[in-house]
Amino acid sequence: MDFYPYKFYNLHTKIIVFRWVRWEHFLENMFLEKRILSDKEKMFFLSLSEKRKREFLGIRYALRYIGMKMNIFYNEKRKPFLFSEGKYISLSHSFEKIAIAISSYHIGIDIEKLRHKIVKIKKKFLREDESIFINPNYEEDYLHIIWGIKESLYKLEGGIFYSFLDHYKVSPFCLKKDSCISCWIIKKTYSKKYSAFYRKIEEHYLVYIIDK
Template identity: 80%
Template sequence: MIRCITYKFHTLHTIIIVFIWKHFLETMILRTLSLSDQEKVFLKSLSEKRKREFLGIRYVLKYINIKMNIFYNERRKPFLFPEGKHISLSHSFEKIAIAISSYRIGIDIEKLRENKKIIKIKKKFIRDDESIFIHPNYEEDYLHIIWGIKESLYKLEGGIFYSFLDHYKVSPFCLKRDSCVSCWIIKKSYSKRFSAFYRKIEKHYLVYIIDK
């Protein structure tokens, strides 16, 4: 069954939803879904885990009465039809986050894990000028938030700039319950500043960036 909705709020012509899904690949639930031909083809290309997430998102969109179809471009960036709205999606273990906005948007949700995995890979996404403001007592929190910001920037930009070290930068910030953080997409010709927002939901960090 799906428990809807863990978290829901509106901001800047945007709706953001976080929900829990568990064991919903049941015949009676799948019968309630009506997929387009493109969605059926795309579904066949996914792993079993991704299939569950794919179907869970569509089930919840129907549950909250959003009557739009999700399609994917050549970079597998999701977009809505009819046009006029932007969408961003993220998954982390049992939680899925959906953002639907009048603006371009990127969203990420990450679970704080006990295996220290994110510390082991920090050299892949933490710049030298970012490492200096990370408090050692709260390193994992900072790393999850910074990863979420860069992942959200990557999604907002459409997956064009792939290096989390070269193409994205996070300005210094202090941990707060709900906070706004300055961040950048760095291009060869120019850089653009954005404001990232993060919230802690149970054992997950939710991050979103709206290009207003």
């Protein structure tokens, strides 16, 4: 595990991005044999696929690496949560990158590697009123940011609203550093507005939304 040079700290929120070096066997032995995991965490870990096990271990090693000894638990929708009073957590993985957000507020985070594949699936998440403001010269960048925003909203809401077309909306924006983007969770009776932030980190886009 290498500490990646991106972090965002303020009084209420910490966001860290790590580069994952796959030391699966070393980490699994360390966490299981040294009883670093609680019994509930161990049972959850053993139920995961090999890919999810790597992510599970990477997140916990990253937290210990920065000195945060927190037990992470999961609800029935496998949304992570902390027993620490007044603290919320959101996690994301993409290839070798792991993103962790811990906040005093509800928070959603997503990290995605920039790939052409997203153009092929845009009909699954891109609304017609969102497609009109995309600069075709930077289509992949816009699509990754929009996807990241909707994924972050989905996590923020706890996975209740599943349709990226019907339940989430992104307002028009332009590509620029430290941009704040308005976005919405659309419910039957009302809609709620949020502000999303993004950063490009090498070939990845990091997006996060804090519900203050």
